[in-house]
Amino acid sequence: xxxxxxxxLNWDAFLGNSAVVSAYQDLTKLTTRTVxxxxxxxxxxxxxxxxxxxxxxxxIFIDESSERVxxxxxxxxxxxxxxEEGYCRIAARLPNSLHGMFxxxxxxxxxxxxxxxxxxxxxxxxPHWVRELRGSLADMLNEVVVDRHAGVSHMPQLFTWFYFKHxxxxxxxxxxxxxxxxxxxAQAAYExxxxxxxxxxxxHRQSFELFKEHWSRFCTxxxxxxxxxxxxxxxxEGTLKPLLDNxxxxxxxxxxxxxxxxxxxxxx
Ligand SMILES: [Zn+2]
Numbered sequence: 001x002x003x004x005x006x007x008x009l010n011w012d013a014f015l016g017n018s019a020v021v022s023a024y025q026d027l028t029k030l031t032t033r034t035v036x037x038x039x040x041x042x043x044x045x046x047x048x049x050x051x052x053x054x055x056x057x058x059x060i061f062i063d064e065s066s067e068r069v070x071x072x073x074x075x076x077x078x079x080x081x082x083x084e085e086g087y088c089r090i091a092a093r094l095p096n097s098l099h100g101m102f103x104x105x106x107x108x109x110x111x112x113x114x115x116x117x118x119x120x121x122x123x124x125x126x127p128h129w130v131r132e133l134r135g136s137l138a139d140m141l142n143e144v145v146v147d148r149h150a151g152v153s154h155m156p157q158l159f160t161w162f163y164f165k166h167x168x169x170x171x172x173x174x175x176x177x178x179x180x181x182x183x184x185x186a187q188a189a190y191e192x193x194x195x196x197x198x199x200x201x202x203x204h205r206q207s208f209e210l211f212k213e214h215w216s217r218f219c220t221x222x223x224x225x226x227x228x229x230x231x232x233x234x235x236x237e238g239t240l241k242p243l244l245d246n247x248x249x250x251x252x253x254x255x256x257x258x259x260x261x262x263x264x265x266x267x268x
Contacts, residue, residue, distance in 0.1 A: 001266050002252040003259070004057055009037045009064065017070045019118035023077040030084035033057050037073075039064055044263040048072075048132075051079040052258065054250035071125045074118055078111045079104075083243045086201045088208060092238025094231070095153075103243060105156050106208070109163035110198035126167050133161070137171045144178045149223055151182030152231060155215055158186035163194070181222040189214035208240055 014037070015021045028035055034057040040049060042061065049062045049072035060076040062069055089103035116122050136157065143150040158175065161168040176183040192214070193207040212235055219232035260266065 001256065003054065003059060003255045004034065004036070004252075006036070006038055006042065006059070006259070006264070009039060009062075011035075011037055014070070014073055017073075019115070019120045020070050020073050020077075022118050023074045023081065027058070027077050027080045027084065030081060031058065035077075035080065036060070037062065042264055043259055046262050049076055051076040052255060053080065053083065053247045054252060054255045055248045056252065059255075068125060068128055071115065071120055071128075074115050074120060075111055078114055079107060081114075082107050082110065083247060086242050086244065087198075087204055088240035089243050089246060090208070090212065090235075090238045091241040093234045094238070105160050106211075107198075108160050110204070112164055113197075113199070129164075129167055133168055133171045137174060140175060141178050149228060149231075151179050151185075152215070152219055152223065152228070154179070154182050155186050155189075155218060156211070158183060159189050159211060159214075162187060162190035182218065185214055185218035185222070205240060212236065212238065 011024060015024060024035070033053070033055075036057055036059050038059060038061045040046065040061045040063045043050075046061065049060070049066075051061075052059050058080045060073070060080075062072050062076070066072060087107060112122070115125070140150070140154050140157070143154070154175070158172065161172055165172070172183065189211045193210050196203045196207045196210075198204045198207055216232045216235040219228045219235065223231070256264075256266075
């Protein structure tokens with residue numbers, strides 16, 4: 001079995017929504033890969049709609065019964081669109097956990113901006129995101145207590161939160177009390193990049209480079225020990241690489257292994 005054989009849903013059932021059809025058409029115009037839709041129930045260990053992609057296909061998993069199904073569809077399609085447009089990740093010697101989180105989170109300010117631009121009523125979506133933030137914040141506050149380096153992994157997320165402060169202000173404020181140095185560093189990065197944003201590749205690259213400087217400086221100035229100084233150097237020397245290259249290097253086997261680890265049941 002390959003990921004292409006995973007039971008899928010018919011896109012036609014969702015293309016009556018004008019935002020979904022626009023995002024779907026934009027992605028299929030940009031990509032040569034197959035874009036498949038699947039029920040989230042196939043991967044029971046994943047709680048929310050998600051996106052995964054490899055050399056031959058882009059897979060989107062959604063909860064068809066959710067009241068936010070159109071928002072989720074456009075959100076996941078936009079992850080694909082940004083990748084196809086050339087959005088980047090940082091290639092640097094960083095702990096693995098930082099990598100996946102980093103590239104995913106860094107896309108969200110632009111994804112929210114474009115969800116709205118596709119005509120979605122975001123007032124129906126934000127309460128969901130507030131709950132997401134609440135969960136992330138609880139984890140982050142716990143990490144601050146047990147890990148003196150926690151700020152370095154929180155900074156990308158905090159940085160993106162500043163882009164939708166109308167939803168995240170209370171969370172940011174709560175975090176500030178627990179770890180003001182990381183908060184202040186993320187805020188400074190935001191202040192320097194907010195005029196640029198992420199609307200196209202060039203802005204995205206410039207914002208990303210500026211964020212990198214603030215991120216590296218935070219390690220130098222606020223974290224103890226030689227590990228942190230090494231991290232600062234690795235971030236500073238890290239280069240931006242297209243996410244698309246990374247996805248195109250992923251094989252069918254790798255995706256099957258990943259999905260099976262998330263609970264996908266393979267018959268036979
Ligand atoms: Zn996302």
